[in-house]
Amino acid sequence: MFKKNNKVVSKGSYFYMRLINSKGFTIIELIIAISIIALISTIGIASFAGRGKIAELDAAINSVSSYLQLARSRAISQVKPQDPVICTGTLEGYKVVISQANNSYELDIVCGGTTSKISEEVLPTNFSFDNDTTSTSFFFPILTHGVNGSGVISISGYGKKKTITVDSVGGINIK
Numbered sequence: 001m002f003k004k005n006n007k008v009v010s011k012g013s014y015f016y017m018r019l020i021n022s023k024g025f026t027i028i029e030l031i032i033a034i035s036i037i038a039l040i041s042t043i044g045i046a047s048f049a050g051r052g053k054i055a056e057l058d059a060a061i062n063s064v065s066s067y068l069q070l071a072r073s074r075a076i077s078q079v080k081p082q083d084p085v086i087c088t089g090t091l092e093g094y095k096v097v098i099s100q101a102n103n104s105y106e107l108d109i110v111c112g113g114t115t116s117k118i119s120e121e122v123l124p125t126n127f128s129f130d131n132d133t134t135s136t137s138f139f140f141p142i143l144t145h146g147v148n149g150s151g152v153i154s155i156s157g158y159g160k161k162k163t164i165t166v167d168s169v170g171g172i173n174i175k
Contacts, residue, residue: 053158060127061155061162061174064098067107067121068138068164068172071096072147075140080111086118087111093141098153100129100136110139127157138166146170 025033071094080091089112098105106120123129135151146169153164165173 054160056124057127057155057157057160057162060123060157061164063121064105064153064155065164065172065174067096067105068166070094071107071138071140072170072172075142076145078142081109081118086116088114091142093139095137095139097138098129098133098136100133103128123155124157127155130154130156130161132161132163135166140170 075093078091081087087109092110092112095108095110095115096105097108103123104120105123107118108115109118132154133152135149135153137149138151139148140146141148147166150166150168153166155162155164163175165171165175167173
């Protein structure tokens, strides 16, 4: 006698013989299990690849935003570089210039009417400043704590888009 599902099964019954003679899984059971694992893996890999692209777009938008924030904070604090070659004359402010043709952006300093480049970055491959960008030059003058050239910077890539809005008082918002 043997118990199966709280029922007593005799040694000569079909269920007992099947339980004793079972040595593994059938090919159908294995195919179903492997198919389920393959399906779950495919969904997970696709989801993971999509997250990497979104993270790359976030990094690009944060880099442009950090240039804008750096220009604004340097203008507010009136920081003038010690290098006399970069800044001769009176400090007027800092400027961020967007180049849609090169997909690049740069941080400039304006001293005595002369603009000098401090640094430049290029967007990662497959990303670009798109046509929704309304302003390509943002000048943060000292003492006024605002911006000349408020507008929107829009970056797109991999079918996704994010924007940075710079308002007239110098506020920088990412959407």
